[in-house]
Amino acid sequence: ELFPICGLTATPGRSYEHTPVLVDTFESTLFTPTLGERFQEDPLEYFRSEDYLARPVHKVVNTHITIPNNNHKTDETQDDFIDRMDRVIVRDLERNAQRNRLILKELLSIPEGELTLVYACSVRHAELLSILLNHRQRSATAISTNTPRYYRLKLLEQFKARKIQFVTNFGVLTTGFDAPKVKNIVICRPTFSEVLYEQIVGRGLRGEKFGGTKECNIIDFSDNYERFGDQQAYFRFQNFWNNNTMSFS
Template sequence: MELRPYQQDSREAIQKEWANGKKRTLLVLPTGTGKTIVFSKVIEDRVRLGERVLVLAHRGELLDQASEKLEKATGLKTSLEKAENTSIGSFFRVVVGSVQTLQREKRLSQFPPNYFDTIVVDEAHHAISDGYQRVLNHFEESNVLGVTATPDRGDMRNLGSYFESLAYEYKLPAAIKEGYLSPVKALTLPVKVDLTSVGQQAGDFKTRDLGTALDPYLESIAEEMVEHCQNRKTVVFLPLVKTSQKFKKILNSKGFRAAEVNGESKDRAEILEDFENDKYNVLCNSMLLTEGWDCPSVDCIVVLRPTKVRSLYSQMVGRGTRLHPGKEYLLLLDFLWHTERHELCHPAHLISENDEVAKKMTENIEEAGIPIDIEDAIEQATEDVVSQREEALAQQLKEMRRRKKKLVDPLQFEMSIQAEDLSSYVPAFGWEMGPPTENQVKALEKLGILPDEIDNAGKATKLLERLNKRRMEGLTTPKQIRFLEQRGFQHVGTWQFESARKLINRIASNGWRIPFDINPAEYKG
């Protein structure tokens, strides 16, 4: 099986992390981009080295999927460690194991700590739970690969407490742009759902409270779906089974062919097959279909289970991002969620890691009233935010001139070089969160950056890497940026070093005054 370029790159990056002594590393791929294929090929590489590998997951569907795709992609067969099934004594080099089974002391103690050389954790955002940690700590010498869809910063900080590095990340916008996933258009419907009475539990909204809060709006939501979803294949996510069942009845009364599945559905496999074969055009579920189920023809997702957890939101939307013949785009329906205390996920959070941009993007989508391509939306929102920041920065620069700092404020530098990744950076791994080292502080000062504003080693590392890269590419230095931008020149960070040097020499030879034929606001370096 020939891998796509990003799949091959991620495969090599994982092996490189292990070779460099980073024993616990992460792979982040959006739903639908073939993470199972990638880790199957990684497993094949390890088996060729004579290793024994464990694939760890928390649901039977994920174990079955991993086993099937592993055999299809590599020819490797697996043994199963689940309930009464045991892999002990099997000559297969790969074991797919249920974490619920393996975490039990009686089962775990049957394996020597060095039994597995490599462990793959599917849906790795679960890896920091007690059950997974019990298994992973038992096999503490193993190399570990955690595989997950796009996590939010909170997830990354939590995962960073166990994983040592991020081997590779492929982002949703890149997957859409390169033609591997469906474009996504978001539409905010004019239904204002009041969540102010909903409590919080384990870092998210209480599902029981959500069901009660949603009930008064189900009829009007169904009316909106009549207008937008009649000719679409739709999956609806709801917080409770009883809410899901109620909504199915309402939809059917409006002319939809709706079905409902939940964890207790005895005919679940039959309903899912009928939905795939278009007997139904809407499938309601109470968070059952977030992992391990694929139906590429789905072209509309309705999230009626508001959440603060980005990985959960991504999992729901991911049920509709796969490509399918005749599918132009995925329509993602959002609502006017009203909550005073909690920030929840919107379509913007699928592709924006910057809270400020996501907020502006959400506002713009709400105001539009028509389906908006999320890639176009983030571009516009980023421009809006940059414009607002530039206004604030202009004010800040006035104050900086008065203080006559000798060093460049890192915010000025980041804005000037238009480095969104630097200005929105948040540390994820343990070493990144500590303060900058003495050597980093000295290096930043030497390169003209004020180190007082850099409060963690991760940011200092990224900044020093960027400064070194700019030097190699012949771009302006922080001191050139400071000198020229204080005199009104714009975005000096995008200029070549030589252009800035010649201009500064010309200003110097003019008695440190700007020549009369130069307008700083319009000057292009």
Template sequence: MKLRPYQEEAKNSIFEQWNLGIQKTLLVLPTGCGKTIVFAKVTEDCVRNGSRVLILAHRGELLDQAADKIQKSTGLGCSTEKAEETCLGSWYRITVGSVQSMMREKRLQRFEKDYFDTIIIDEAHHCVSDSYQRVLSHFSDAKVLGVTATPDRGDMRNLGQYFESLAYEYTLPKAIKEGYLSPIQAVTLPLKLDLSEVSMQSGDFKASDIGTALDPYLYQIAEEMKKYCSNRKSVVFLPLVKTSQKFRDILNECGFRAAEVNGDSKDRAEILQDFADNKYNVLCNSMLLTEGWDQPDVDCIVVLRPTKIRSLYCQMVGRGTRLSEGKKELLLLDFLWHTEKHELCHPAHLICEDEEVAQKMTQNLEESAGYPMDIEEAEQMASEDVVTAREEALAKKLKEMRKRKKKLVDPLQFEMSIQAADLSGYVPAFGWEMGPPSEKQRKALEKSGIMPDEIENAGKAAKLLDRLNKRRAENLTTPKQIRFLERNGFQHVGTWPFDSAKNLIDRIAGNGWKVPRDITPSTYKPEPVQQSFEWGA
């Protein structure tokens, strides 16, 4: 099975991290982008190098899925470590193991500590729990790969306490743009559901309270669904089994062909098959189908289980992002949940890395409630709104800075000038990134013309220094050139070639440090130059 280009990059990046001596690394791929295929191919290469590999997961479906994908994509068989089954004595070099079974002390003691050379954790956002850590601590010398869909910042901070690096990340927008996932249209429905009295449990909304709060609105929600998805294949996520069953009955009253599945459904396989065969057009569930279930032709997702956990929200929406013949896009129904206490996940959190952009996109979608909008277009619009607001704030700050006559460039001015959204929206994830900048970093930044006092953490300092080195190699403007020219009214000097900026500064210097009359700074575009200069102050 030939890997897609991004899957090949991901696989190579994982081995690069291990070869650098980084023992525990992460792979982040959106749902539907073939994470199982990637780690199957990683497993194949490990086995070829003589390693014994453990695939660790918390659900039987994930273990079966991994074993099946490894068999189909590599031809390699797997032994199983679960319940009464054991891999000990097997010829197979690959084991799929249940964390619930392997965490038991009596079971772990049957294994030498160096029995597995490599451990791959599927749905790695679970791995910070005690059960996983018990297994990982026993095989402490093994190389570890964690695989997960897009995590939220809280997850990344938690994962950053265990994993040492992020080997590779493929984003949802990139997957959609490159044609590997379905475009998403989000519509915010003008139905205000009151969650202000819902309490919290384990960092998220308490399911039983949501069920109670949701109950009075179920008929209205069904009526809204009739407007948008009566001709679609829909999956509805609800907080409780009883709420899921009640909503199934309401949908059937409203003309849908709805079914419901839960963990106790004895006919679950039959219902899922009937849904696949289009005997039903809506499938209700109480959070059962967030992992390990794929039905590519699902083209509508209704999230009636509000959450503040981005990874959970992404998993729910991910049930509808796969490509399927005849499927044009995924429709995502969002609601105007009202809560005074906590931030909720919305469609914006699928695509926005910057929280400020996410808030603006959510606001824009709410203002255009009832009208489907492509989430990439909505994100672009929100980004432009935020950039405009930031530029206004920057202009005000620069005015104050000019009065103070600082010699160094404020990092925000540099980021805005070079249009580096990844720098302005950067949030540290791994432990070393969260500490203050080192003295070496501060000196290097100051030498390059950047004011180090405005940089809060080592991760941001490292990213800025990397960007400065890259700009030096590409012969782009220096921070000091940016400061001087933008102080004189020139726009986005950060995107100019170094040589063009130097020629203009020389011309201004020759004019008594005044901008020549034939130049209008606000509309000036740099002219290409032939001569090359050394990148400097």
């Protein structure tokens, strides 16, 4: 006997290869909820107004750091470039004192007590930011794939209990992590993948009806990549912010 089912996905635009497969699986059937004229063009606004989703407040901090063309191979595609970033460009960014001072200044401006997730450029970068924050008497811990699982879970429980304000991390806390009261998402790492960016931002978008917050601050650190221009992932989410984006030099 046939019965109706509903398919849900957290990453509907996962890739050009997989999206058509997902669409075909459900025979291209799209159910559009009737939310009224006000929300016809922007269904997300309905879920924000009803407190199912937190309202994102987006802030871009310009680092004024330029990654010149000579850091790219002549025949390198954007995908090849992204694959190589961790080994070359990110290594340079994590060691950039000017950039780290800017990040630290931004983190210290966050009011005490606001739970904050920081997405660092590398494991070493996450550890550095944690040390700098603790040196300034702000409770912080660094977590990565190198952190033993039992210890990682213990630290995250302390974070949820507000015994730790900042969790700096690399390579973890993008999926399978639940901390509804997160108030700030700080993205220090260059992020070009839309899927990864969605996963990071999603850690802070649970609304009050789901035990989350009314608003969540999304803070992006923006570097200038000459070859690819404005290709960092947050540029492709302009409509998502509802023009609620602040840019700071």
